[in-house]
Amino acid sequence: MMKIKKISLLRLATSMSLIISLAACTAGNIDPAKALTQMHVTKSDDYKKRPGWAAIENISQNDCKTYKSGGKSLLQWKNKPCNAKGLIEAVNDKSEAIPVFYAAYHEYGSYEVGTLSSFEAGYQSSEDIIMISANLAKVLSSSSNVDAIYKDYQQDRWSMGLNEVDKDSFYKSISSFTTKKDAMLTAYQKTHAENQQRYKAESEDRKKREQEDLFASDRAINLVLWPNPSPEQQMIVDALHTIKFTIRNDGVVYANGRRFMSSAGMESLKNSLNISLESCSDVGAYVGEKILSRACVQGFARDIVEWGETAKDHSISDRAWNAAAMDGSINYNPIKYEILFSHWAGMARVYASRGD
Known part of the structure; x- marks a missing residue:
C-alpha cells in the first residue's frame, strides 16, 4: 500500500512540475503553444x-x-x-x-x-x-x-x-x-x-520526319489567273505552265520544289503580273511602238521560265534561294508590288556562289 502511495506522489510531482513550467512561461509572456512545440508536444509546419x-x-x-x-x-x-x-x-x-x-x-x-x-x-x-x-x-x-x-x-x-x-x-x-x-x-x-x-x-530525327511528312503532303495546283487571257497574258500563262506549282501542309506554295509564297497571298501574284504587263504597255505607248510592248512581255515571260529553271538547279541551296527571295519578291525589291523573277534567279546564283 505504501509503495502505491509513493508512485502516486511521484506522478503528482511530475505533473505539478510540468504545470509550473508552463505557468512560468506564460507569466514570462511566452506562448504556451510554442512551449509545447519546443517540448515536441505539437508539431510545426x-x-x-x-x-x-x-x-x-x-x-x-x-x-x-x-x-x-x-x-x-x-x-x-x-x-x-x-x-x-x-x-x-x-x-x-x-x-x-x-x-x-x-x-x-x-x-x-x-x-x-x-x-x-x-x-x-x-x-x-x-x-x-x-x-x-x-x-x-x-x-x-x-x-x-x-x-x-x-x-x-x-x-x-x-x-x-x-x-x-x-x-x-x-x-x-x-x-x-x-x-x-x-x-x-x-x-x-x-x-x-x-x-x-x-x-x-x-x-534531327524529328526534323527529318517533319520534312518527310511535308514532302508527302505535296500536291499540284493549277494556276488560273485570267479566265479569258489576252495575247500578252497568254504568254505569261504559257511561261508559268513550264513550272510545277504545288502546295503543302505548311500552307506554302512551291515552284519546282522551291518555296514561293504563302497560299493566302496568291492573289498578290496576279496583281504583280498585271502591274508588270501594264509597265510593258506603258513602254510601248511612250515610244509609240506597240511592238516594243510585245517584246517587253516576251522578255518578262522568258524571265519567268529562267526563274523556274533556276529553281530546279540543285547546286543552289534552299538557303540561297530564300535569301534571293528577299531581293526579288513583292515586299522587299525596289519596284513596289512587282515580283522581279530575273533578279530573284540572278541573286540565287550569286548567293550560291558565296557558299550560302
Whole structure:
C-alpha cells in the first residue's frame, strides 16, 4: 500500500512540475503553444516554407508513379502512399540516407545548389539530379554549412516525420557524401554530354520526319489567273505552265520544289503580273511602238521560265534561294508590288556562289 502511495506522489510531482513550467512561461509572456512545440508536444509546419518541401511533394508523386508503373525510380515505394509522407517513410527505412536527404531538402532552390527543371522521369531530370548532387556535395564541404543544416534538422525532423540520427552519425554520413564530389561532377559532365548528343539526334530525327511528312503532303495546283487571257497574258500563262506549282501542309506554295509564297497571298501574284504587263504597255505607248510592248512581255515571260529553271538547279541551296527571295519578291525589291523573277534567279546564283 505504501509503495502505491509513493508512485502516486511521484506522478503528482511530475505533473505539478510540468504545470509550473508552463505557468512560468506564460507569466514570462511566452506562448504556451510554442512551449509545447519546443517540448515536441505539437508539431510545426515551418519546414514547409522552404522550396525543398514543394520539391519533395512533387518528387514523391512522380517517383512513386514511376515505381508503380515498373519504371526506374529513385526509391522503393512498395506499399507506401504516393505523397511526401510515403517518401519520408522510404527514407526512414535507411537511416544512413536521412542526413543527405535532409541536407538536399534544406539547400534545394539555393543559388549554389539549383533546382530541377522537371519532376517527370526522363533524361533531363536525371541530369539535373546529378548536377544538384554535385552542387550539394560542394556546399556540404563547408563545416559551417553542415553545422547550420544540423541545427535546423534538430528543429525540423520531428515535425517532418524523419527518424532521429545522432550528431556523430549525421556528420559522418555528410562527410562520406562529400568525398564523392569529384566523381559526381565527372558523372554530371558525362551525362550532360550524352544527353546533348541524344537531344541532337532526336531533334534531327524529328526534323527529318517533319520534312518527310511535308514532302508527302505535296500536291499540284493549277494556276488560273485570267479566265479569258489576252495575247500578252497568254504568254505569261504559257511561261508559268513550264513550272510545277504545288502546295503543302505548311500552307506554302512551291515552284519546282522551291518555296514561293504563302497560299493566302496568291492573289498578290496576279496583281504583280498585271502591274508588270501594264509597265510593258506603258513602254510601248511612250515610244509609240506597240511592238516594243510585245517584246517587253516576251522578255518578262522568258524571265519567268529562267526563274523556274533556276529553281530546279540543285547546286543552289534552299538557303540561297530564300535569301534571293528577299531581293526579288513583292515586299522587299525596289519596284513596289512587282515580283522581279530575273533578279530573284540572278541573286540565287550569286548567293550560291558565296557558299550560302
